[in-house]
Amino acid sequence: MIRATGDPREIVPRIAAELGAEVTWNRRYHLTDVDAQVKEATGATSHPGFLLTEPWAGKPYKVFTPFSKAVQAALSDAPPQPLPAPDITPLDIDTAEFSDRAAEPEPFWASDTLATHCTPGEDAALERFHNFLEHLADGGGYDNDDLSGHSTTGLSPHLRFGEISPGYIWAEASALDAPGVWAMLRQVIWRDFAWHRYFHVPDMTTRNVREQFDRFEWSWAGDTDHLADLALWQRGETGVPLVDAGMRELWATGTMHNRVRMVAASWLTKNLGIHWRHGEEWFWDTLVDADVASNPFNWQWVAGSGDDAAPYFRIFNPLLQQEKFDPGGSYVQRWVPEAFTPLYPEPMVDVKESRKRALESYQEVRSSM
Ligand SMILES: Cc1cc2nc3c(=O)[nH]c(=O)nc-3n(C[C@H](O)[C@H](O)[C@H](O)COP(=O)(O)OP(=O)(O)OC[C@H]3O[C@@H](n4cnc5c(N)ncnc54)[C@H](O)[C@@H]3O)c2cc1C
Known part of the structure; x- marks a missing residue:
């Protein structure tokens, strides 16, 4: 893995050119002007994966219920499907040559207390998700008012860092006939709604929307x-x-x-x-x-x-x-x-x-x- 800090508009095209690599990524929905410039410089391809629906698809919604209905209709017409894994030949390079040591801080989760509550990574995300599906299949239900923390997925950090995709959650969970599935998926739609609103009102991070x-x-x-x-x-x-x-x-x-x-x-x-x-x-x-x-x-x-x-x-x-x-x-x-x-x-x-x-x-x- 190559880690680097700085302006992606400068770093990504440079490293891609030096390696002769194609650039591809899962879209993010903020800093879109930066990504557009990287795309132009590298001919990158981008894919959905971070959200259930693209925030620009359909009209801008301000209210959750109609948004949620539109998302459910779109997903039942075209259920999310994983793409086949790309055929990537690993490069025979010394990644240290390209990495910037300053970009390797001590991981915050290494601190003793945090580490007992948070395991980053895709494997941990999948394990947590599949354990939760088993919990639902056993009739355990979903309850986001249960303060014990055992009745919700605990997936938010994994979703936040792209370690599991909401489309995968949707495809796997909606195939399960168990109480609590739809209440849980409704929350995943709230996440999409937050991003939908943010896409249309980017200054909502600092300004009162009303x-x-x-x-x-x-x-x-x-x-x-x-x-x-x-x-x-x-x-x-x-x-x-x-x-x-x-x-x-x-x-x-x-x-x-x-x-x-x-x-x-x-x-x-x-x-x-x-x-x-x-x-x-x-x-x-x-x-x-x-x-x-x-x-x-x-x-x-x-x-x-x-x-x-x-x-x-x-x-x-x-x-x-x-x-x-x-x-x-x-x-x-x-x-x-x-x-x-x-x-x-x-x-x-x-x-x-x-x-x-x-x-x-x-x-x-x-x-x-
Ligand atoms: C003041 C405040 C600030 C919050 N800040 C964040 C934040 O920075 N990041 C974040 O992911 N969530 C935030 N939430 C939403 C929510 O509290 C967390 O997503 C939830 O506690 C995560 O637990 P879980 O993974 O077990 O969720 P579950 O109940 O299992 O829900 C499944 C997934 O749906 C999404 N989700 C659930 N509730 C919400 C919600 N209200 N809004 C948006 N998405 C939701 C999450 O991605 C979550 O992992 C905030 C809520 C409040 C009231």
């Missing part, structure tokens, strides 16, 4: 009063057990359960009134599945500023969420052992008061429209 939220008084860089609150949230010291458990799980393992992501994000943006971009940046830095499209898409979904988002007034009550989704307290106990002792602090802001304040701020924005 412009009226530009008037919302979130705390953001420049106004620094909120930074101490942000740090408590990042460290999992908010005094809200479910939020703290999620944030500590994230720091230790590089992942967090979807339900808890929603609750932690709601606490930050609504109860603490801190801009979703702060949360998005922290997740970007800490999640092993941090994804250019899914991360901002989901933050805007929770914050209410996305196109097909949770309505702003639907504010998660983290205490009720804990009662409902972690009734025995085992998830919280695992990450915040002091949560059920007198040592544990009160929530940094009152749950009901802060909810009321958030709703009042929202009313102000609405009435100024």
Whole structure:
């Protein structure tokens, strides 16, 4: 393998010319202008594989349900098929000659704790997926509200790094007649939807998709009063057990359960009134599945500023969420052992008061429209 750092518009054509190699890749859907230039310089061919459907196929959708129907119709007309493996003759070269040593950092997953939670690579992805299919076939079901983490696929880092393709997931899972298959595949369509929206609104990573939220008084860089609150949230010291458990799980393992992501994000943006971009940046830095499209898409979904988002007034009550989704307290106990002792602090802001304040701020924005 050759590893190199720098501008692909310079590096890829140079190495391809030196080796006399043909260039081919699985498409990505950001930095498309860079890829177009590499393509022009090298005559590269590109293939779909990272998504179920190309984001430019059909009309731009803003709402998930019609998008999901269109994806299902397209896939039932033309089910995803793997291409035959290309006939590649390995080159007899010393790859070290072409590699740039600076491009070989210590892999982050080598750290002891992360390594016990995350095994990168295609083999690990396939093993995880096939184990999950067996779990479904045995009647185990899919449940993304089960905080134990055993009832979802755990494939997001593998999908993020292209170690398994959603088309393969679709083809294998849809052939299985077992409860939970379609609920799981629906989530894979959400991933496509996030990329579809990102393709059509590329600045959604930094800008409120719904412009009226530009008037919302979130705390953001420049106004620094909120930074101490942000740090408590990042460290999992908010005094809200479910939020703290999620944030500590994230720091230790590089992942967090979807339900808890929603609750932690709601606490930050609504109860603490801190801009979703702060949360998005922290997740970007800490999640092993941090994804250019899914991360901002989901933050805007929770914050209410996305196109097909949770309505702003639907504010998660983290205490009720804990009662409902972690009734025995085992998830919280695992990450915040002091949560059920007198040592544990009160929530940094009152749950009901802060909810009321958030709703009042929202009313102000609405009435100024
Ligand atoms: C605030 C917030 C930020 C998030 N950031 C990311 C991110 O950076 N990267 C990321 O992959 N997911 C993100 N998600 C979505 C979701 O939390 C993860 O995809 C999910 O927890 C992964 O677990 P799993 O692989 O077991 O998923 P499963 O439930 O088994 O679902 C199968 C696959 O569908 C996709 N998927 C599931 N839920 C979603 C969703 N809501 N949006 C988009 N795709 C989804 C994932 O690729 C996942 O692997 C975020 C959610 C929230 C609320």
